[in-house]
Amino acid sequence: MFENENDEKPLAELFAVYAKDVSRLAAQPKIVESFDALQQGRPEPEQLLDREDELPLAQLLEIKKERFRHSCRDSKKKNPLKSKKVRGEVKRGKRRSTRSNDLQMSRRFRPEDETTKWDSLEHNGVLFPPEYVPHGRPLLYNGSEIALPPEAEEVATFFAAKLGTDYVTKATFRKNFFEDFRKTLPSSLRERILRLEDCDFSRIRAYLDDLKEQKQNMPASKRKELRESEALRVAPYTVAIVDGRKEKVANFRVEPPGLFLGRGDHPLMGRVKRRITPEDVTLNLGPGAPIPPCPTPDHHWGSIVHNRKVTWLACWRDPISDEYKYVWLNAASHFKAVSDQEKFEKAQQLSKHITRIRKEYIKDFDSPNRHVQQRSVALYLIDKLALRVGNEKGDDEADTVGCCSLRVEHVLLQEPNTVQLDFLGKDSMRYFNKVTIDPRVFRRMREFIKGKKLFENIFDELKVDELNDYLKSLMPGLSAKVFRTYNASYTLDRLLNGTSTPGSDFHSRLLFYNEANKNVAILCNHQRSLPKTHTVMVGENPRTT
DNA sequence: ACATCGGACTCAGAAAGATTATG
DNA sequence: ACATAATCTTTCTGAGTCCGATG
Structure with missing residues (x-):
């Protein structure tokens, strides 16, 4: 269906074709069945994808008729929203600060606000988790029962819920939890409860297990009944009305209190995440929208804003x-x-400039300027290996890196031109890859590393912002992450429309698609750890089977 | 003028929940 | 047909990116 001769064409063509597809969907309420789509050589993504992110075909097809009507109209413009008509009653100006109540600047005092995202916004606020109901199960300390006051009991119960996970084996988690737990204890108990090792949460755990079992043993009819009444209770929070459209809200539930569970070696894991109160919450509403009543009578909302430049509720x-x-x-x-x-239009744009951009950074390998060398080598790695850009991180976060924050310890250079990368990336997922690279890049990296300690940055003269500023100069709107989107999209296209083709039956087409998708996942280093309670097939990627 | 930082948004894997396969 | 396990889907919220305001 598509030509694949050079770098620049496939994605653009692809998008043209899919745009057509989207408009076909727009005309028909029903989404194509997966079999039909496969018959036409295009899988139906909603059923076939592992992950929807960064997979443009899926994303575009996913666009339903309703949202298409709104979004495609101005798709060629920089900001598709700007041409939206101003609705009658809304005459309020933009806000400088979301916290301030200053709404007085009228629209006519500014030329045209290109960043306005909506004109009217109405919703019912957020749903808070239920208040804590004490269960009265004791903590055992050195074998003796200790009745905990509700606040401490709640925190102890957070921990009991985590028994059996490997969080409770981690020293940081235990230390953080125990510190915060002791803060909840009245002083008499705090003097007594000194060591987590002497705490036995099994009574509390038994209570939690009981609850779970009761739930499981509940007759299906009763369970269904409960589910339905819950859905009814929650219903008002599930929708918002935006410029007259009824839209579903994603995360209308306020995050409940619990223990903070960071990924990887997070210094704050185990800390008690306190309960959010209405006072903590800011609501964003249309100026004319009714303010939802605060759900707890003695409380009030932190603030009400009317920020039309953002999309959050x-x-x-x-x-x-x-x-x-x-x-x-x-x-x-x-x-x-x-x-x-x-996002995908930007990736599509990049496909038109990629050859030029690659020439540009290849040329810069030979720059006399160290900063320019580092910039070009970093961009090469981002482009070739689909690395993330790697912003700086703080001391209160897990030590993970991306391209610009790679340190000497993460890289092994092997003559003549092989590099082995081994580091923890986003979510502390290990990135391990051994690839041959351009010999010029190899030489530069050797230079960047020379004389540095293991913990020092390879790209010491490069900042993420500088890299992105440079990318902006090559193509408007370009930033490092666009390369990931572009390369993922390009790869999927190449695999689906390349030389190898699946058999004609549904099953082999499905396998073919999944295989292509798996390869994109490998490119992006998307992976999941295996559930530890099950027997593990060594070496097998969990997503393959 | 420019570096820093606040803020808003996407991306991501784990856990929970639902559904389907299996023995 | 039934219980359990495997798998698929959804929810949750933590972890990134990046831009524009700020000083």
Whole structure:
């Protein structure tokens, strides 16, 4: 179906064809059956994908008729939203600060706000987890029963729930938990409870196991009944009305309290993540929208804002990381469709410039300027190996790296031009790869490493922002992550439309697709650890079978 | 003028839950 | 037909990227 002769064509053509496909979907309420799609040489992604991210065909096909109507209209423009009409009653200006209540600047005082995301926004706020109900099960300390006050009991119960996981074997987790747990104890108990090793949470655990079993033994009818009444209770929070469209909310539940579970060797793992109160929560609403009543009578919302430049419905600060947490619309919403489309259009743009850009950075391998050399080598690795860019990280985060933050210890150079990369990337997933690289890159890397200690940065003269600024100069809107999207898309296309083809039957087509998808996952180093309770097939990627 | 940082958004694997296969 | 296991799907929230405001 597509030509694959050079780097630049396939993706662009691909998108043209899929755009057609999307408009066909737009005209028909029903999504194609997977078999039909396969018959036409295109799998139906919703059923076939491991992961939907970074797989553009899937994403585009996924666009349903409704959101298509809104998003494709202005798809050629830089910001598809800007041409949206201003609705009558909304005359409020943009806000400088989401925290301030200043709404007085009228629209007519500024030219045209290209960043406005909506004109009216209505929703019912967020759903808080139920208050803690004490169960009265004791902690055993050196064998003797200790009744805990509710606050401490709750925290002890968080820990009991984690028994059996390998979190409880980790020293950091235990230390952090125990410190925070002791803070919840009244002083009399705090003097007594001194060592986690002497704490026995088994009574509490037994209670949790009981609850679970009761749930399991519940007759199917009763379970169904419960599920339905719960769905009814939750229903008001599941939708928002955005510019008159009814949209589904993704994470309308406020994160419940619990123990912080970081990935990998996170210094904060085991810390108690405290309960979020309405006072912590900021709601973003249309200026004319009713303010949802605060669900707990003695409380009030932290603040109400009318920030039309953002797409979130609510936010609060994470008590552990102090980062913002947001409530968004779900992946099928207009907002997400638009940004998805922009993402893939950007990747498509890159496909038109990639040959030029590659020439450019190859030329820079020979630059006399060390900074330019590092920039070009880093970009080469990002392009060739689909590495992430690797921003700086703080002391309160796990030590993981990406391209720009690679250290000497992560790299092994083997003559004449093989590099072995071994590091922990995002989510502390191990990246291990041994590849031959351009000899010029090999030589440069040897130079960058020379005389440095193991813990020193290879790209010591390169900052992520500088790299991205440079990319902007090569192509508007270009940043490091676009290479990942582009290379994933390009690879999938090449595999699906390359020389090898599947048999005609459904099953072999499915296998063919899954195989292509698996290869994209390998490129992007997407992987899951094997469930540890099961027998492990050594060397087998869990996603293959 | 420029480096830093706050903020908003996507990306990601684990866990939980639902469904289907199996013995 | 039934219990259990395997697998697939959804939810959850932590972990990244990146841009524009700030000083």
